[in-house]
Amino acid sequence: MAIRDSKAGDSKTGNITRNFSIEELQDAANLMRGYNLVALCAAGSGHAGGTLSIMDITAALYLRAADHDPKNPAWADRDRIIWSAGHKAPALYMGLGIAGFCDIQDPVTLRKLGSPFQGHPHWLKLPGIEVSSGSLGQGLSIAVGMALAARIDGKRHKIFCLMGDGEQQEGQVWEAAMEAGHFPLDNIVAVVDCNRLQIDGWVKDVMQVEPLDAKYSSFGWEVLRIDGNDMCQVVDAFEKARAVKGKPVVILADTIKGKGVSFMENQAGWHGKTPNREELDAALEELGLAARIPVAQLLENAQNFQTEASRKLEAKMPRFSRDYWWNSGETMKAKMEPTRKGFGQSLAQCGDDERVVCLGLDISGSITISEFYAGKPERAKRWISVGIAEQSATAAAAGMAREGKLPVLGSYATFSAARNLDQIRVSICYANLNVLIAGAHAGVSVGADGATHQALEDLFAMQGLPNMSVVVPCDAEETRKATSYLVLEHQGPKYIRFAREATPIVTDGRTPFVFGRANVIRLRVEAAAFADAFETKLAEDYANESEDLSIVAIGPMVPEAMRAAWILKQEFGYETRVLNMHTLKPIDTEAVIRAARETGVVVTAEEHQIGALAWRVSSILTESPELYGLPVITGAIGVKDRFGESGAPWELVKELEVSAEHIALKAAALIALKKKCIAEEHLTLA
Numbered sequence: 001m002a003i004r005d006s007k008a009g010d011s012k013t014g015n016i017t018r019n020f021s022i023e024e025l026q027d028a029a030n031l032m033r034g035y036n037l038v039a040l041c042a043a044g045s046g047h048a049g050g051t052l053s054i055m056d057i058t059a060a061l062y063l064r065a066a067d068h069d070p071k072n073p074a075w076a077d078r079d080r081i082i083w084s085a086g087h088k089a090p091a092l093y094m095g096l097g098i099a100g101f102c103d104i105q106d107p108v109t110l111r112k113l114g115s116p117f118q119g120h121p122h123w124l125k126l127p128g129i130e131v132s133s134g135s136l137g138q139g140l141s142i143a144v145g146m147a148l149a150a151r152i153d154g155k156r157h158k159i160f161c162l163m164g165d166g167e168q169q170e171g172q173v174w175e176a177a178m179e180a181g182h183f184p185l186d187n188i189v190a191v192v193d194c195n196r197l198q199i200d201g202w203v204k205d206v207m208q209v210e211p212l213d214a215k216y217s218s219f220g221w222e223v224l225r226i227d228g229n230d231m232c233q234v235v236d237a238f239e240k241a242r243a244v245k246g247k248p249v250v251i252l253a254d255t256i257k258g259k260g261v262s263f264m265e266n267q268a269g270w271h272g273k274t275p276n277r278e279e280l281d282a283a284l285e286e287l288g289l290a291a292r293i294p295v296a297q298l299l300e301n302a303q304n305f306q307t308e309a310s311r312k313l314e315a316k317m318p319r320f321s322r323d324y325w326w327n328s329g330e331t332m333k334a335k336m337e338p339t340r341k342g343f344g345q346s347l348a349q350c351g352d353d354e355r356v357v358c359l360g361l362d363i364s365g366s367i368t369i370s371e372f373y374a375g376k377p378e379r380a381k382r383w384i385s386v387g388i389a390e391q392s393a394t395a396a397a398a399g400m401a402r403e404g405k406l407p408v409l410g411s412y413a414t415f416s417a418a419r420n421l422d423q424i425r426v427s428i429c430y431a432n433l434n435v436l437i438a439g440a441h442a443g444v445s446v447g448a449d450g451a452t453h454q455a456l457e458d459l460f461a462m463q464g465l466p467n468m469s470v471v472v473p474c475d476a477e478e479t480r481k482a483t484s485y486l487v488l489e490h491q492g493p494k495y496i497r498f499a500r501e502a503t504p505i506v507t508d509g510r511t512p513f514v515f516g517r518a519n520v521i522r523l524r525v526e527a528a529a530f531a532d533a534f535e536t537k538l539a540e541d542y543a544n545e546s547e548d549l550s551i552v553a554i555g556p557m558v559p560e561a562m563r564a565a566w567i568l569k570q571e572f573g574y575e576t577r578v579l580n581m582h583t584l585k586p587i588d589t590e591a592v593i594r595a596a597r598e599t600g601v602v603v604t605a606e607e608h609q610i611g612a613l614a615w616r617v618s619s620i621l622t623e624s625p626e627l628y629g630l631p632v633i634t635g636a637i638g639v640k641d642r643f644g645e646s647g648a649p650w651e652l653v654k655e656l657e658v659s660a661e662h663i664a665l666k667a668a669a670l671i672a673l674k675k676k677c678i679a680e681e682h683l684t685l686a
């Protein structure tokens, strides 16, 4: 077999610094698997299965197939490597480490706040990363763009693009495949990691993508099908691909998900799972690396990085006379549960209605839509697995709704309420059809996954669409009630947004939930249980108590607003009216007007870019005749026009300045202003 010399070398002289033999590449891949698992163990979240399946390809690509120079990452003539399957980021980091773009030990800070090793790759964080990815199915289109740019500039470098086989379900992949075949772009080499598994199970069961050979061939591609865990075949395929002229090349690499670690191999459950310390030790033993990798030292490095990140974060937090953080004291203990649980509980119940159909987008267990069919085989025909195809699923849901069904679809909010925006707009909203879209794992709650997965903008689009109703429940119980109401009773397009992380339970079966009507929540007395310290009433049933301010909050910011009310009472003696505005659209205008008139200070709190709630409330304040001539002091808490980043969800609440402490600090300043205005007779309250 003819094997080309490695070009990992010096971009100035063209000298090759090392030629890697097959044995050396095999050894490198093995070592990379080990360091990969240490990083995943230290992170506590991430993707073991798909990083292990692609590691032989990664080693061959970074050490042998691609022309690049780690000392000169921006070398204009380097080959480009696009990690379209962004969740396999740790494998990419291993490739960069083994090639010398960074130290292979550095990715042990994976997914930690402030680390360049984000949950999904971000090219602005680390030299050597070519593009930012994480939303599946976009990489091949970027490759087309880079390949066309190279052609325009007369450049001869290659564009490598790594994808998963489940990822092939995204329609955009086939738009790009058509374009690459049409132009034809023989500078593209795509690799599909065909490990036959995705999140919900076997690719063939979720949504069959094979025969990929025939599909790519028919789009004008040269197809090479290999065993992607056989280093000789991998190296040979990259050689052959480089020689192909006149058409793009795809390497369909049959691999084993979890390759190298017996208890991870071919297990769907290891897709998005990381090894604990015992599992890590067992895995390293199996890989023959127990003595070669300094595990304890690496884990200590990760811990030290975390300690420093936490120290910096705490230094930025507003300070009060005591610590009011969740469950930090002896009183006000909160019970925590993820809001997504309520979604599944509701679907388990309301799925009895034969009109209800649920569409699966390959993330069914964690968003709890799987509760619809769990243990209920009679509902099987009403569970439609569409795979990773948010756009088509959205329009399919419209088709079902047009036929009288009550469709529910959900994914990460970034994918179920952004990727498919035009389908929602035209096929669902313009047609005014009865579809419930679930924006799961919204806000900062996906934490370590990083910015690509944190929906912080979804509410702008959803509430901006005519006919769309938008509900953002505050806890798991309210999510259950809201889901049942929206699925069975509410007519028209509807969006429900909920979170992944456990957040405080602040409502119960008796708490009112009326669509479109806010609840008023008042702190009565510090109690053993956080929820018991508050009284909740439907806003229209609430009698004015002339509080010092109002906080209008949505979703997980409702418990934060309640905690802010506690801080404000304890620290300053202030009384707070918290408005739980669970229905963002149609918003309870009356409750906002009353809050403004009766308290004079209105602070909005949203775990979203500032504006989805704040600007809606502002428009009520400026447009309501009842408030003409009445100065109202306002403030907004939310994300300040920036992307999130990897970190633990509660760290991000602090980093993005959406904690109760931030609300309380702002509120106290506004109340001081109000008092000054009253003293100077600029402000009179109703």
Ligand SMILES: Cc1ncc(C[n+]2csc(CCOP(=O)(O)OP(=O)(O)O)c2C)c(N)n1
Residues within 6 Å of the ligand: 047, 049, 050, 051, 053, 085, 087, 134, 135, 136, 137, 163, 164, 165, 166, 167, 168, 193, 195, 197, 198, 199, 257, 271, 361, 362, 363, 388, 411, 415, 419
């Ligand atoms: C557009 C989009 N939808 C959903 C997801 C969530 N997601 C991350 S990985 C994954 C499964 C990917 O399967 P596959 O491409 O086969 O990768 P592998 O099994 O090799 O990890 C999904 C659905 C995403 N990242 N992007």
